Amino acid sequence: MLDRSSARDEVVRLTRDLVRIRSINPPGDELPAAELLAQRLKGFGFETEVVEVAKNRANVVAVLRGRGDGPALMFNGHLDVVPPGDLSTWSRDPFAGDVADGKIYGRGSSDMKGGVASMSVAGGLLAASGEKMKGDLIITAVSGEESDSIGTRHYVERNTLDGIGGIVIPESTSLELVIAEKGTIWLEVNTYGKTAHSTQLEIGINAIEHMVATLHEIKSKWESIGYAKDPYLSPPTINIATIVGGVKTNSIPDRCTATIDLRPVPSQEHPKIIRAMQEAVDGMKGKLKGFRGEIKVINERLPFATDPSSDFVKMAQALGPSTLGLPLDPPFGVNFFTDAAIFATKRSIPTIILGPGEYDLRRNIYLGHQPNEYVKIENLEKATRFYYELSRSFLK
Incomplete structure (x- = not known):
């Protein structure tokens, strides 16, 4: 059974397994990654569904049921990655998931299969705890964020989003808190x-x-x-x-x-x-x-901005020092877009972006989409701990 002592090994294993799947967009081909992740989440105790959105393209929708007397919390990550580009610029196979110097290397390790693995293992820890939460924990891992967001658009078009009280997007932020993005x-x-x-x-x-x-x-x-x-x-x-x-x-x-x-x-x-x-x-x-x-x-x-004084942001900030070793105050805004914008077209839901991938927001240095992309294993562990504690605090 998954527990805190085995969580590190599991998040490393899941990240590497996902990196080894070539879900390059275009064309996408996220179905194999979706099937692997759905299998892991089912093993953790989630109700899981692989929803095909186009040929060989799919979302994972996984739910850990609560008692039904509180709002749900959603994690949303994407399974597609950008092409690796000129392979001669890589010092390693971009789809081997090599581990060296405390890092996992490979295309998508930072953007954002490491974040997907962390949110999934955090959900597994919550399921293994046996605690019955008030609200549902929903995990969606989607297709197409790197282009047209076909996966999240498909989900939003077919679901009301009623009852969801907060959304976490584990995009690359080097564990810093983001509460706004441009349109x-x-x-x-x-x-x-x-x-x-x-x-x-x-x-x-x-x-x-x-x-x-x-x-x-x-x-x-x-x-x-x-x-x-x-x-x-x-x-x-x-x-x-x-x-x-x-x-x-x-x-x-x-x-x-x-x-x-x-x-x-x-x-x-x-x-x-x-x-x-x-x-x-x-x-x-x-x-x-x-x-x-x-x-x-x-x-x-659309742009999105979450009120910095909202309970959701304050809850995240309160957990920063103990789980991440960071104050998370002040929060940041980003100039790029994420699937937060797709949710914003239908409903205004408090949303934060925080992930283990490498992006120095203070100096605007972004590692994703570059050769020799990596994610730090230490950041995967910290993100998993943060997501777990945030889920417990929000859903209890």
């Missing part, structure tokens, strides 16, 4: 011209020139949108990320496509931002002869 709006802009020989400027319409002017207008419009300074997040940003156009040097390009990454803060309303971007493109018709263009949203995630 995300990805835009695709297309401009259309008329092709001709490059010397026939009087006949052709240059789609790239129209795109350049349009992007200047979009950036100007974005910078005019007001916002309230956020205590946990840096100011909103715009990144003109890609631009593709033209087919030949001696031809006037008749099409150009650009993508833009906007990162709003919680005080900025997404519908107003999207409307302003549409107005910027529509306004080019009166500024450029023959202008034809369009803009569309290709990815959107």
Whole structure:
């Protein structure tokens, strides 16, 4: 039976086993990882279900039943990993799960199979304790967070989220507490011209020139949108990320496509931002002869912010010194997105992000998605202890 003395070995074993499964996104292929994790959670005493969300892609939904007279606590982690990239830049096999110098190496060890293992073993410890909690402990391990969040979207679309009083996302934070993240709006802009020989400027319409002017207008419009300074997040940003156009040097390009990454803060309303971007493109018709263009949203995630004075945050902070050796005060905000944004589209639930993976939030140094990714075994142990104690405190 799982107990505190065996928890370290179990979290190391589970992390290594998950790292060895190549759940690379794209295409995902998370089903084998989901089946392995579901088997372990069932062995811990959870009711488990493997829910297929697409071909060879699946979520794990596991529940440890409480008495039903208190709110549930959910842990949400993802099973997919980004590609390893150029293998010559790795000093180890990215899918071997090697252990050295107190670390587990491999793609996904930090982001975030180590976090998934820690939350699962913590749940196993709670089940093994025999304590009957008031509320349910729900563990979801999902597909697709590294791209379109197909797994969490699938779960949210099919479940009301009623009765869930708190959510923990074990993303990489080096065990620091995160209570806010920026929103995300990805835009695709297309401009259309008329092709001709490059010397026939009087006949052709240059789609790239129209795109350049349009992007200047979009950036100007974005910078005019007001916002309230956020205590946990840096100011909103715009990144003109890609631009593709033209087919030949001696031809006037008749099409150009650009993508833009906007990162709003919680005080900025997404519908107003999207409307302003549409107005910027529509306004080019009166500024450029023959202008034809369009803009569309290709990815959107709402920001989230949990009240730092909430009982959930205070509970987590109170456990920091004894379980993690950290005060967890003040908490942090992050500029990247997690699946917290997907839950926020349906219901406002107090949510924290805290995980064993490597991310120095003070210096903005992130180890995930890089060669020779690793997670410290000491951090896996501490995260497991924190998740266990938080679950007991929340559900008792």
